[in-house]
Amino acid sequence: MYRYDSYDEAFVRARVAQFRDQVRRRLAGELTEEEFRPHRLMNGLYLQLHAYMLRVAIPYGTLSSRQLRRLAEVADRWDRGYGHFTTRQNIQFNWPRLEDVPDILEALAEVGLHGIQTSGNCIRNITTDAYAGVAADEVADPRPFCELLRQWSSLHPEFSFLPRKFKIAVSASPHDRAAIRAHDIGLRLYRDDAGELAFEVLAGGGLGRTPMIAKTVREHLPARQLLPYVEAILRVYNRFGRRDHKFKSRIKILVHEIGLDAFRAAVEEEYARSLDPEDVELAALELERIEELFAPPPYEELPARDPLHERRLAEEPAFARFARTNLRPHRVPGYAIVDVSLKPVGGIPGDVTSDQMRRLADLADRFSFGELRTTHTQNLALPHVRLRDVHSLWELLEEAGLGTPNIGLVTDIVCCPGLDYCALATARSIPIARALARRFAELDAQERIGPLSIRMSGCINACGQHHIGHIGILGLEKRGEESYQITLGGRPDERTAIGRILGPGFSASEVVDAVEAVLRFYLEGRNGPQETFADFVERVGVETFREVVYAPVRAR
Amino acid sequence: MSLFILTANRLRDGRVVFLTAHGWEESLRTAIVAATEAEQRALEALGAQSVAMCEVVDPYLVEVEVENGVPSPLHYRERIRASGPTVRPDLARRDGIPEDCRVSL
Numbered sequence: 205m206y207r208y209d210s211y212d213e214a215f216v217r218a219r220v221a222q223f224r225d226q227v228r229r230r231l232a233g234e235l236t237e238e239e240f241r242p243h244r245l246m247n248g249l250y251l252q253l254h255a256y257m258l259r260v261a262i263p264y265g266t267l268s269s270r271q272l273r274r275l276a277e278v279a280d281r282w283d284r285g286y287g288h289f290t291t292r293q294n295i296q297f298n299w300p301r302l303e304d305v306p307d308i309l310e311a312l313a314e315v316g317l318h319g320i321q322t323s324g325n326c327i328r329n330i331t332t333d334a335y336a337g338v339a340a341d342e343v344a345d346p347r348p349f350c351e352l353l354r355q356w357s358s359l360h361p362e363f364s365f366l367p368r369k370f371k372i373a374v375s376a377s378p379h380d381r382a383a384i385r386a387h388d389i390g391l392r393l394y395r396d397d398a399g400e401l402a403f404e405v406l407a408g409g410g411l412g413r414t415p416m417i418a419k420t421v422r423e424h425l426p427a428r429q430l431l432p433y434v435e436a437i438l439r440v441y442n443r444f445g446r447r448d449h450k451f452k453s454r455i456k457i458l459v460h461e462i463g464l465d466a467f468r469a470a471v472e473e474e475y476a477r478s479l480d481p482e483d484v485e486l487a488a489l490e491l492e493r494i495e496e497l498f499a500p501p502p503y504e505e506l507p508a509r510d511p512l513h514e515r516r517l518a519e520e521p522a523f524a525r526f527a528r529t530n531l532r533p534h535r536v537p538g539y540a541i542v543d544v545s546l547k548p549v550g551g552i553p554g555d556v557t558s559d560q561m562r563r564l565a566d567l568a569d570r571f572s573f574g575e576l577r578t579t580h581t582q583n584l585a586l587p588h589v590r591l592r593d594v595h596s597l598w599e600l601l602e603e604a605g606l607g608t609p610n611i612g613l614v615t616d617i618v619c620c621p622g623l624d625y626c627a628l629a630t631a632r633s634i635p636i637a638r639a640l641a642r643r644f645a646e647l648d649a650q651e652r653i654g655p656l657s658i659r660m661s662g663c664i665n666a667c668g669q670h671h672i673g674h675i676g677i678l679g680l681e682k683r684g685e686e687s688y689q690i691t692l693g694g695r696p697d698e699r700t701a702i703g704r705i706l707g708p709g710f711s712a713s714e715v716v717d718a719v720e721a722v723l724r725f726y727l728e729g730r731n732g733p734q735e736t737f738a739d740f741v742e743r744v745g746v747e748t749f750r751e752v753v754y755a756p757v758r759a760r
Numbered sequence: 761m762s763l764f765i766l767t768a769n770r771l772r773d774g775r776v777v778f779l780t781a782h783g784w785e786e787s788l789r790t791a792i793v794a795a796t797e798a799e800q801r802a803l804e805a806l807g808a809q810s811v812a813m814c815e816v817v818d819p820y821l822v823e824v825e826v827e828n829g830v831p832s833p834l835h836y837r838e839r840i841r842a843s844g845p846t847v848r849p850d851l852a853r854r855d856g857i858p859e860d861c862r863v864s865l
Contacts (some may be wrong), residue, residue, distance in 0.1 A: 230771070230814075231771065231772065231814065232814075233813075233814040237771075237811070237817045237818070251769055251774055251817065251818070252774075253776075253840070253841050254774075254775070254776055254841065254844060254845065255769075255773065255774040255775055255776075256773075256774035284851060300774075301772065301773035301774065302771065302772055302773060302774060303772055303773070552847055552848075623836075623837060623840055624840065624845040624846055624847050624848075625845060630837075632840070632846065632847075634845075634847045635846060635847055638847070684835065684836075685836075686836065
């Protein structure tokens with residue numbers, strides 16, 4: 205696992221000391237809120253509906269047990285005993301006191317964590333496939349490239365005041381588990397015909413008020429030239445991106461307004477103009493150094509199949525169910541990736557208590573070389589579990605209330621904090637997610653429905669990524685009441701698609717019935733279980749759903 | 761006639777507070793209610809003063825109705841803000857607004 209070197213440590217500690225002084229000056233009245241706000245935001249500190257909120261970056265979703273224990277300490281000592289994992293693989297604390305935040309940041313810095321660039325108009329946390337480095341289907345570990353981007357983008361003087369926030373995601377598998385096409389820059393790592401690593405570079409994706417799918421700017425970029433090319437894109441955006449209108453300031457609007465060809469030409473021109481072979485060489489050397497730090501853990505040589513594991517699968521239906529939903533193939537024989545659902549029925553999607561954090565840290569030490577991953581679907585994963593240990597791990601997860609077998613199913617709902625916490629929200633999202641989870645709690649029914657991603661946001665900013673949910677739910681205000689708009693046909697995968705609005709919004713008391721009507725129609729009309737919900741919507745069209753949903757729901 | 765109270769976040773800890781005759785308090789039960797435009801402007805002036813003294817940030821007026829002497833925000837956003845997350849009753853502010861004014865689903 206990558207560890208901060210002395211340069212990183214000194215840099216983070218210096219930032220903590222700076223922020224401590226800024227907080228002191230703010231509390232003493234030497235800084236106004238207008239002067240202080242950019243400083244607190246650049247350290248991940250928001251002022252939310254009920255209190256301050258601190259967002260802590262989990263770079264590319266890789267977390268050590270030591271770091272998770274420290275997050276549990278923060279939750280207990282300075283917050284209210286829990287944290288919330290976000291759709292960008294970060295964690296948020298909802299109740300820190302401003303006067304405590306310097307101490308919190310110092311405690312986090314001791315384990316290589318911080319909130320730098322988790323807010324503000326800068327390059328945010330680089331996200332990637334939660335199974336990076338262990339997925340059976342990936343071409344190479346994308347995290348060294350993520351780390352290279354993290355180092356390059358941290359407090360980059362040229363890119364600290366962009367027109368708007370900027371999000372980069374990297375994937376290295378044919379199956380996109382990082383939603384790269386929904387990002388400002390999406391990077392797909394692959395091997396070219398010569399067997400060399402290369403990137404497909406996409407730009408101009410994003411959700412929010414104006415959802416757009418990223419477009420391919422460069423189909424083939426030699427991997428070692430990643431930094432100068434990304435830098436060229438940022439330069440073009442920084443120069444031409446709109447600063448006159450907040451809603452039109454993301455790169456997606458620039459790409460849309462000037463057109464892909466003109467955008468690409470501007471990027472290529474800047475790339476050719478500024479490409480310096482010495483810089484490329486330096487970055488390549490740094491990449492080699494970083495790659496060494498991502499060396500795999502000391503795996504045992506094991507057979508691909510484990511007889512004890514297979515016997516238990518055959519004898520214990522509850523364990524077999526967990527294995528069907530929460531296990532992913534590992535690139536090393538005899539190992540598995542184990543997903544840990546943070547979506548228990550009745551729970552808050554992405555929330556985890558400090559006790560659960562400590563238990564998970566212990567389980568990571570015992571079963572997964574002390575390593576965990578955060579997923580962009582607000583779950584966790586233990587990336588290196590021996591097949592023979594999966595049963596023991598499952599029993600302990602069950603004990604901790606963390607064994608819910610629902611990954612990728614109807615109750616694995618992605619959900620922003622909504623109006624229960626967020627100052628920008630126009631409606632609550634968590635109570636709807638909970639009500640949906642209760643309605644579809646029955647496990648056999650969940651498996652019968654099959655792969656399904658419900659994603660929900662409490663406002664148009666779309667932190668819950670509702671646009672790319674197979675079923676998207678957007679909470680809005682309508683005539684002084686909460687109203688919920690459903691979209692269908694979205695996809696979060698390598699065939700990313702923006703969902704289409706089903707029709708007028710539903711009240712809070714109707715929306716769960718409406719989703720049930722949608723799913724009933726699917727179950728009755730699909731061409732067998734092999735036709736997934738996403739494929740069914742593609743085949744029959746969104747319009748078909750209207751008559752089967754509105755009349756029965758409104759008649760109730 | 762519209763009625764308003766003044767709310768803000770306390771600078772030191774970010775908590776939601778309301779302006780009462782005894783200063784900024786976490787409960788809105790005793791918040792000063794402005795019934796006229798002049799009273800509203802007076803509340804806003806007090807808010808600006810508190811901002812200058814680094815007590816609170818972002819003060820603003822909230823429209824309320826008053827029943828049995830207790831103000832309750834008209835808009836669901838402000839009711840949630842006054843009482844805490846509706847999904848965590850354990851974190852709700854018991855001394856906030858009356859139970860029947862809370863937002864339920």
